[in-house]
Amino acid sequence: MASFHQRVFSGMQPTSTLHLGNYLGALTNWVAMQETHECIYCVVDMHAITMWQDPADLKRAIREVTAAYVAAGIDTKKSIIFNQSQVSGHAELAWITNCVVRLGWMNRMTQFKEKAGKDKENASLGLYAYPSLMAADILLYKATHVPVGEDQKQHLELTRDTAQKFNNDFAAQIAGLELGTGDLGFFPLPEPMTQGPAPRVMSLRDGTKKMSKSDASDNSRINLTDDAETIATKIRKAKTDPDALPSEEKGLEGRAEAENLVGIYAGLNGQTKTQVLAEFGGSQFSGFKAALVDLAVAKLSPIAGEMRRLLDDVSHIDAILGRGAERAEAIAAPIMRDVKDIVGFVRRG
Template sequence: MAAVAERVFSGVQPTGNLHLGNYLGAIKRFVALQETHDCLYCVVDLHAITVWQDPEELKRHTREVTAAFIACGIDPKAHIVFNQSQVSGHAELAWIFNCVARMGWLSRMTQFKEKAGKDRENVSLGLFAYPSLMAADILLYRATHVPVGEDQKQHLELTRDIAQKFNVDFAASIAANGLGDAYFPLTEPLIAGPATRVMSLRDGSKKMSKSDPSDFSRINLTDDADAIAGKVRKAKTDPEPLPSEEAGLKARPEADNLVGIYAALVDGSRQSVLDQFGGGQFSTFKSALVDLAVAKLGPIGAEMKRLMDDPGAIDAILIDGADRARVIADRTIADVKDIVGMVRRG
């Protein structure tokens, strides 16, 4: 892949049940970024195993995420689509970053606190060190930008801290190896769009999640038209008409969520949706949202199912992507080993 000024890296965990939140918050944006950036999109299976995964389910979910990437419009020939474990540089660089990052930094990660809960002594070391691996994922390709949701901003800030500390700690060696004043970029977040955080269809105060016991809380990317329509119609609302101004959504989380979903699906703003539907009954708006969601998401689910019927073809895409990613990764690992002072093959 030719070098370009800006490179995007992002990943999705293969933990099953990809839903509308994954699509609007991440994958839809991945597709758009193909037009402006050199992109690497990774199925992060090493991250998935920070909690126990059934081996056969992990394989299936890895292929499912890959199928979702392609069904949504990512071009695996123009860009790189691969699974993390096929490129050993992720684990190698993560270890070096484990030796750069500080325990205090990782201890402050709010996602670790939330996932570990009160049983911190019994969670895996991998779950604690997860953000260090995330930093390695990004910096292995010296990515300049990462599309992230609000809940991942803290991890990207840690990535920047690790990059900065590495550059400072090894400044003399970086210069001595002819690699400039700083080796790793301070990666910038890409946070945009009207629905970067999609909430549950049953509770507008909670994020849409595959772990919610109610399947009616989310729209899965594999749902057919009937399932999509039923879930939108049953989505929680309030008895008031839609407001005409966006400020009127602030105390109405379910209305705000549905308006945000509509806006994201049409690449518009919440206010543009309210200009069209404000003052009208929720039933009218929901009918329009049903038609829109079915039109946008139905074909994605159908294409995912078609792709999943040929796992060998999906595996071939991942192997090709990993081979191309490895070319970039191996150069970074060689440079980092020289910077750190490790003896290696020439």
């Protein structure tokens, strides 16, 4: 039976400095995936401008996120790293997906409501149409798998719906031009990537809130650019409670800050929370934090150091993005040509 070539696509927005949550929740899995899959990792700068960005800051952030990808262990020879705006197919296919996606589908997207808030009449059309562009990003490479967090699962469902509707709407053209993959159609229906139990990293100041780039307090997060002293200081200042660590995971219930720090230790050390508590159960936080400082500094400060080294040579970062864009374009261009033929555009030969 015919099948689609297995390919992974994912990306991050260059809106501010990446942090520990991005590292444990995504980057560590991306690094592992490149050993078993063909991977395309994008810096989604077109998504970033759905909300206004200072142009100089945006350029800096694009390069910084690229440096974080490489410093975390993504191999530019094994995987493709590029920024979205360098491949015009993203914008071209986004208009076509805009014409396939139904307004009712878009009205159900919860993230627009969250980001636009009460002032949705003043939000950009780009912010509203963001999920359609995300669908185009994925379909442009006929990606079969997408690693997504909880907040993006709805958008991946919309991508699947978009692919299915395109395949159905143009079934005769796809068959007539012999551009499909049997009964599967032209576009695959991308699957969410199974990544295992990635830790949900919460704020160091409030264990009930997710660690976020937008939090006003820099002490709420560990940035991937933080040096060893800053990492240590933030962990020592992290909010805890007066009780000792429990010996079993059930004892973390109702103790958000304790659970968060145990989860961070487990994520950084490749363990489960149960394994961490078997070692530290009964310990006071002073001792546990000291161990967490040592571990976090050992794991994260080399990434910060490598990012600084990479960012000292902007031309090198730009070359990585340029080479990646050429490789991405080589995959996207023939797919985009086929899409234009399917929908009935007259194009240059």
